[in-house]
Amino acid sequence: MAERAPADVVGVCADLIRFDTTNHGGGDAAGEREAAEYVADFLGRYGVSARIVESAPRRANVLARIPGTDPALPALLVQGHLDVVPAGAADWSVPPFSGEVRDGFLWGRGAVDMKDFCAMVLAAVAEGLRPRRDLVLAFVADEEDRGDFGAHWLVERHPSVFEGCAAAISESGGYSCPVPAADGRTVRLYPVGTAERGTAHLRLTARGRAGHGSRPNDDNAVVRMVEALHRIASHRWPVRLTPAVQAFVERTGAALGVPVDLSSGAAVEATVARLGVAGSLVLPTIRTSTTPTVLNAGYKVNVIPSTATAQVDVRLLPGAEDEVFAVLDALLGPGVTREFITHQPPVQAPVDSPWLDAMAAALRAEDPDAVVVPYCLGGGTDAKAFSRLGIACYGFAPLALPEGFPYRAMAHGVDERVPVDGLRFGLRVLKRFLESA
Incomplete structure (x- = not known):
């Protein structure tokens, strides 16, 4: 592997936010190619060979494979999308593609949906990630529309890339949800997506x-x-x-x-x-x-x-x-x-599995009081594409969130932002999971 230099996950996420990858739908999108080139170049600097495949001009997807120490184990797919929904700058407290750090938060469109996860994956590679099993990395286009230029296209046109992947992780799960208990305690739930409504x-x-x-x-x-x-x-x-x-x-x-x-x-x-x-x-x-x-x-x-x-x-x-x-x-x-x-169609992965056990162990290593529970997403993600290949898809993009933080209002919302400390927590958890699963 190439010599590595430190890469701060907050800085990487800010870089990604500054690419305006707005997806207006109907094939009208911007900036995916530039963001994909950044990702591919970043991986290359840390010894991971990546290729960009376009489903249409400038509708770019990045694919890479990191060998594991035990090649006999089934591979794990780590997938995230680089596109974002539109943001009306007049409604925001900061320019939505500024990647500004303010008051302990990183602000910008995509901060939680889902350039934070993409940044954590890249930062884990930069920190010398050594997984047990092969990791297939996919940074895709068009999730915020129909996936016709991203995940669904890849599944139809390049299914061999994902051969041998038994499970996948992506957005919408693994974040802390502080909840008051009946006895006055605050319990930190960490819901992990194991299903999605169709x-x-x-x-x-x-x-x-x-x-x-x-x-x-x-x-x-x-x-x-x-x-x-x-x-x-x-x-x-x-x-x-x-x-x-x-x-x-x-x-x-x-x-x-x-x-x-x-x-x-x-x-x-x-x-x-x-x-x-x-x-x-x-x-x-x-x-x-x-x-x-x-x-x-x-x-x-x-x-x-x-x-x-x-x-x-x-x-x-x-x-x-x-x-x-x-x-x-x-x-x-x-x-x-x-x-x-x-x-x-709906997506459903096992609620009790070694994958979920490994996610829970990685969370508890950073938060011993973590209560990890499976849950079903009300909406949908690119898991709907990858599950067609028989891959068990989980929502696991770990974050630590302060009590009262309106996390679920951030995705697609005004003033989208992610806590800086929570992002660094997520990197530690994700890297631990990818190395131990």
Whole structure:
């Protein structure tokens, strides 16, 4: 390996933030190529050969492999995305791509989603990372849209890169969540993502008879669509406990001294409410959600249009897809059809595994009081792509967060920032995990 010089994880993260890698969606993105070149050059300086592959001009992905000391072990995929969502500078306290350190925080778009994790991986390499097993590194494009230029494209066009990977780690898990216990203690939970709800973005089309707005019309496409959306939005999906959600509720309840009753849907909801702040992590994932988000119809106030369209954001629990779509079709009613805009199935990895054990051990080495629990993400990540290869995908991007820090509001939010000390904590935990797993 090449001679190494120190690389501060905060400085590396600030460098990454300063690349404006805004992804506007629909193929409109900026800066991914420059960020990818930085990553590849950084890895090269520390003896790791990396290559950049483009799915389209300037839609760049970085791939590398670090040999482990025991090549007989299955490989681990370490994946993160370099793109970010847009940031309106006028709304921010600092320029969103400045990478400024202020008041103990590193500020900027991508600070927690997810250039912090990418920086930790790079800094671990710079510190002389020596893993037991081969590590496949993937720094990808387009996660903030559909992944068509990033993870999904790589899985379809370059699956051999990930051959032999048994598990993967990435964003959305491993961060501290201070929660008050029943006896007055503060318990530091560290949720690790072991599952994700599936994503089904639907386009609905209602068809009817066009006509003059002044005349009666019992075949009005707008009315049909509004009634269908009302039925969908009003439908109360049943509580359904997946392994990740059940384990989270049971283990968090035990740590907080909160009674746990899972005997009925109402009992589950009451238990989640008793979990307080911790309950907010699991509340979106105890049931499917169907949320109308877009509605289009008509072009003139005195004309009844022949069609109306809408979009619905559907998030599905593992094992619930067939049932949900059957109910949805009944809720649409006559004259309304659906089609997929995006359809990515749920993700589910084992909640009890040597991988999770190694993550917990790495966290407890830095925080002996850490309570590590599995949980299910309400949204989605590039795990939906890599899980198609049979890889068990986990959300593990460790961070230490101060009490009261609104971490979940940071991703995609205004004034996104990450605590400097928490970032350095995360590096220590991540490096320990990558060397011991």
